[in-house]
């Protein structure tokens with residue numbers, strides 16, 4: 001399951017956005033509270049709704065994303081407290097980060113400045129990565145003489161040198177354009193500055209209709225490789241999430257906004273992370289699953305169940321649009337739009353798949 005860490009400086013609105021996204025109720029404005037919360041959100045998918053309308057299944061199961069509401073940190077924290085004492089370690093286990101940037105003014109806090117805050121969070125990430133990678137480097141250099149496979153270790157040392165050099169020059173690792181094998185080498189250290197980031201401008205209520213305009217101002221300064229920008233008003237999203245759909249519609253009409261920002265945040269996250277969806281249909285459930293783009297049919301089977309991956313034989317595949325045009329699986333078969341694919345087949349966004357396997 002995709003795990004997205006909600007990060008950002010203290011008081012930026014993380015918990016408010018987390019509550020809106022997951023419906024999990026935790027205390028807002030609980031500054032200084034050092035605990036994190038985990039919640040899940042359904043990924044809305046119109047295609048799944050359409051399939052469900054056509055295929056008689058007992059239930060519809062959306063793909064799920066997990067959000068982690070992290071403890072806020074302050075600029076300069078890593079250098080003061082050292083990495084072990086900072087809670088940035090918790091963020092390492094996330095696949096991606098959603099960084100909340102305060103764009104409104106709050107009594108007791110400095111004037112909201114998203115660009116400044118984005119850079120200072122990045123500095124904390126880079127410093128913390130530097131500490132971890134440097135430790136690894138020293139260890140490798142020390143043990144090199146005893147190692148049976150020196151060339152692997154030397155490759156890693158060269159990569160670490162490149163990373164440390166970048167970090168020393170305040171270049172986040174996500175800007176290095178690393179190759180797949182280099183990413184694999186770095187995986188055990190889960191560098192923070194390598195994680196894809198969705199930066200979210202948390203705008204004040206007064207600016208809710210100026211989101212687009214504010215985005216233009218900040219896009220060039222914040223976006224880059226592995227970073228995309230979106231905007232939302234966390235406190236309003238939190239209120240919308242509490243209402244039933246009719247009241248929510250009225251509330252949004254009063255505010256002059258078309259839709260909640262939450263769906264958009266999820267869509268941007270999918271795009272940023274290169275994720276796609278495939279579907280399975282059956283009498284018990286029709287369901288959406290999330291995988292990385294360019295994964296094989298066998299890997300997709302693994303997303304459903306490890307046994308299915310291990311015992312994979314073949315997959316029957318029809319694309320969503322072909323299924324919708326015919327309305328049922330049997331017609332897909334007779335019309336020849338349902339194909340039999342082997343384990344190497346690369347799954348396409350919107351494929352409907354039926355796995356054959358033996359354990």
Ligand SMILES: Nc1nc2c(ncn2[C@@H]2O[C@H](COP(=O)(O)OP(=O)(O)OP(=O)(O)O)[C@@H](O)[C@H]2O)c(=O)[nH]1
Pocket residue numbers: 008009010011012013014015016017027028029030031032033070071072073104106202203204205232233234235236
């Ligand atoms: N005006 C305004 N206030 C907001 C918005 N989002 C959050 N706040 C307020 O900002 C304060 C902090 O919000 P939280 O959601 O607790 O922020 P946080 O990032 O979780 O804070 P920490 O966990 O302490 O780092 C609260 O008083 C919120 O009501 C917003 O969109 N507009």
Ligand SMILES: [Mg+2]
Pocket residue numbers: 014015016029030069070071072
């Ligand atoms: Mg909080």
